[in-house]
């Protein structure tokens with residue numbers, strides 16, 4: 001019997017949708033920032049997803065490495081042609097880029113990643129944030145219209161995290177008013193930049209600046225890599241360039257390597273909004289050396305929404321599949337149940353739905369804070385930069401880690417079929433887990449936050465004023481333990497108390513080690529497990545608190561029925577966080593055994609309350625099938641038919657007798673007859 005799609009929605013999914021107690025369209029409006037934004041999102045999606053030129057004729061899974069790249073570049077060009085047209089009509093602006101470059105619409109039209117993404121995510125923002133007005137005039141127009149394509153070349157084969165240790169040199173020659181770029185060692189070769197391999201003809205290169213025989217640390221330079229007409233690497237052998245080879249995921253991103261042999265660039269190509277080199281080689285310092293790190297902060301901030309997007313896709317797939325999949329009766333006398341009725345399955349899936357909401361709210365918070373602080377920086381006010389750096393580092397680390405764990409958990413929640421590429425969960429995992437490493441490896445970002453927390457603790461000890469994100473430390477100094485209070489505000493206080501005590505202990509252990517004669521750096525390294533954990537605890541308390549505060553007036557903005565379900569998810573997030581940190585809560589918050597049992601009961605009650613709304617809730621994320629790209633997660637729930645249709649696409653299934661039979665198996669199987 002030929003397998004066809006039925007054209008009907010799976011009856012179990014139909015029933016789920018009938019059970020939903022709130023209006024899904026209202027949820028979509030709330031989640032996407034209001035009616036206007038939702039309508040724009042849908043228009044944009046229709047424009048891209050219905051374009052015949054942007055359909056996937058062959059799944060990329062069956063393509064070679066080279067084909068994936070060529071196909072990706074072709075699609076990227078089509079995508080940006082459409083974006084250009086929208087710009088010309090005055091539609092969309094930055095929202096279009098946010099959508100098309102990230103894990104929602106972007107991943108729907110280009111599953112293996114976009115080889116031109118770093119052009120918009122880092123090349124342009126670096127020129128904007130670190131170039132002078134003249135440099136912006138010179139470069140931004142051509143870059144914005146994509147007449148040149150750039151990347152951000154910072155990481156080297158030998159150094160990614162410790163960027164002060166980068167080895168590429170840019171030595172100023174006052175005679176010609178040029179910088180000479182060199183890669184003195186194999187470890188100094190640039191390694192990793194997205195699109196560097198074959199897709200960019202310019203790069204922001206981060207290199208050690210030498211002038212008048214002195215090193216002034218790392219600075220950004222605009223360097224041409226390829227001829228604009230022929231695309232040949234410039235000046236014969238002086239630039240060595242290529243791509244680094246296959247990776248776990250992001251297979252279409254064309255990450256590259258790059259080496260310099262006496263490559264000369266004009267003085268004006270050093271980005272000089274902050275530090276400067278004058279004609280005679282005189283170096284003028286920036287108001288703060290960390291301003292060079294600004295682009296990294298920008299990307300850490302935008303990654304948060306990207307993680308919410310990827311997780312929302314994974315959890316939509318797993319929730320719908322869990323409603324369609326029937327396996328094992330609960331009562332042996334009755335039929336097999338939908339797997340979503342197994343409570344352990346609810347525990348795998350629903351907390352991940354909650355995380356999407358929390359991450360989305362956090363993305364709004366951090367984006368607003370980023371915009372406030374950067375507008376202050378433009379006026380020369382640097383006071384709030386350390387706070388933004390501290391909170392963005394731990395949020396990037398915790399949220400990428402949770403999203404990555406979440407996608408993997410959801411893949412497993414789909415059993416064997418989750419392991420199929422046709423589920424789109426393996427590819428989603430590849431995209432998300434990369435974010436745990438890029439833009440600052442997560443452990444070192446937690447340690448950056450911890451560095452700030454140590455300073456904040458010492459300020460709290462002497463009664464100095466504290467910024468809002470660490471204000472709770474002041475109360476914790478007065479009160480080291482608490483009486484357990486199970487309300488949400490009580491949970492927030494308890495999580496803050498855990499964080500504050502972990503910060504205190506890490507601080508005391510660093511200080512004790514210093515008293516034993518260790519240097520500050522060695523004492524810090526010896527205490528770094530506790531330091532990283534204190535930053536993690538700080539971030540988790542922050543996530544619950546900010547979600548609670550950002551939804552304080554929920555009842556006045558949405559219907560009671562939607563507010564009720566949203567509150568259930570926020571409460572589930574808070575309770576699940578407590579259950580994960582139960583040992584810490586016992587240590588520091590006055591939680592008792594009775595309190596734990598109450599939390600367990602509450603967790604189970606919340607799963608039961610959420611159960612009838614789960615499918616409706618993920619429908620409210622409003623993710624079109626073409627973006628989900630999943631046989632398991634499509635709106636109609638025709639899982640088995642779709643899995644079959646996908647399997648039929650395998651090149652091996654195009655011929656009933658495989659070539660390998662005549663070639664290898666037959667001679668082998670008959671050789672011992």
Ligand SMILES: CCCCCCCCCCCCCCCCCCCCCCCC(=O)SCCNC(=O)CCNC(=O)[C@H](O)C(C)(C)COP(=O)(O)OP(=O)(O)OC[C@H]1O[C@@H](n2cnc3c(N)ncnc32)[C@H](O)[C@@H]1OP(=O)(O)O
Nearest residue numbers: 097098101102124161162163290293302306389438439440
């Ligand atoms: C016109 C333009 C429009 C464009 C529109 C387009 C919009 C696009 C939006 C699209 C959204 C789409 C979704 C996103 C999709 C994502 C796509 C994927 C792209 C992949 C990109 C990946 C790219 C990369 O990975 S680039 C390389 C990144 N590398 C790193 O992150 C390196 C990590 N290392 C470091 O950051 C540092 O080395 C560090 C911090 C670990 C240590 O540095 P250092 O040794 O100098 O510091 P310390 O001694 O520890 O500290 C000194 C001092 O500085 C403070 N500090 C450190 N960093 C910062 C900072 N960034 N900001 C502020 N302050 C900082 C630190 O706290 C210390 O302060 P003290 O006061 O002394 O304590």
Ligand SMILES: Cc1cc2nc3c(=O)[nH]c(=O)nc-3n(C[C@H](O)[C@H](O)[C@H](O)COP(=O)(O)OP(=O)(O)OC[C@H]3O[C@@H](n4cnc5c(N)ncnc54)[C@H](O)[C@@H]3O)c2cc1C
Nearest residue numbers: 152153154155159160161192193194434438439440441443
């Ligand atoms: C998919 C992808 C895309 C990328 N795109 C770009 C790009 O466009 N441009 C670019 O310039 N780079 C890019 N990168 C590089 C990326 O930014 C680095 O890989 C990242 O910053 C981590 O650095 P590393 O690889 O040197 O790791 P390492 O620093 O070598 O980390 C190895 C281990 O050492 C630990 N470690 C290192 N230092 C410390 C410390 N101080 N304290 C405690 N532990 C420490 C880490 O925690 C980790 O466990 C990309 C990477 C990936 C995976």
